[in-house]
Amino acid sequence: LQFSKNEIDENNQLVNQIVTMDTYQLTNVIKSLPKDLKNALLIELAAEIEEDANEFDPDVIEEDTGFPDEKISNLIRLREYIRKQYEIAPMVQYEPKLLRVRVSRGKDRENIGKRYKGYCQMCEKPSRFWEVAEIFNNPTKELEFMNLSLCPTCASKYRQLRNDKTIMMNFAKNIRSAEIIDPSALIDEDCVTFTKAHLAEIQMVLELDKSIPIFKEVEYL
Ligand SMILES: [Zn+2]
Known part of the structure; x- marks a missing residue:
């Protein structure tokens, strides 16, 4: 079959x-x-x-020690590094078998949860049960930082928002125009907060990747 x-x-x-x-x-x-x-x-x-991976991380300190910051020491170098990462990133590949299996994904996405120390990028609270959610549906390249670290409640909310094209187009626009000094972007009525470095990485990919339909349409807005 x-x-x-x-x-x-x-x-x-x-x-x-x-x-x-x-x-x-x-x-x-x-x-x-x-x-x-x-x-x-x-x-x-x-x-x-x-x-969308789920992860239980017993090392997460569940008291609020402050949302991670990840200061950028050299933005130009960071952007150059992401440009290279983007160039060498493997294309997302599926093999049509009995079911559609994404064969290109590595196990490195949990880095995102680790970078955020289990903090949720929507409610900004730490959780031992953090989840990693792909920022946009149907990505073309495997890039682990094109994911969000979310708690289970916000993750299911995010997956609903992610299916709404208009919301996601606006979210993409908001990410593009976000300032590194205030690394956050509105998504519908909610707000996603990033570390400075993570925001800079995503912004760089949005500049480079014209293949994602969402961004093509954003160009016309
Ligand atoms: Zn949350």
Whole structure:
């Protein structure tokens, strides 16, 4: 059994809807599916959830010691380093098999959670159960810093926001215009805070990567 490209796209759309459902809605949807689709969907869902990593980090100090700062000693050097990283970053690759598996991802994304010492970039509180969420859907390159460190509550909120194209276009614009001195960007009614270095890294990639549809459209705004 192989899925065609169209079927994979439809599946992905469905998966995007499903990952934002609550348990009750989800149970009903799954109950209503024919058996082989049910199995395929569950495998696909597992793969999707795999894309955003969950991490339990017992070393996180859960009392508030201050949101990490990551001062930049040399912005020009940092931007040059990111430009090189971007050039050599592997392309995101999928192999269409029974399910769509992202084969290019490394295990280095947990660095983001470590850099934020378990702090959530939305509520700015530390959590031992931090999650790493891809900033934008469907990235073209594997770059570990194109992720956010979030607590479980904000992570599920973020995944909902991430499916809204208009919200994400505005978020991308806000990231681009954010100042290193106040490294934060509004996303809908919420705010995502970055370390100075992390913001500079993301801004550099937004300059370089014209392939992400969101940014192409931002150019026209
Ligand atoms: Zn949070």
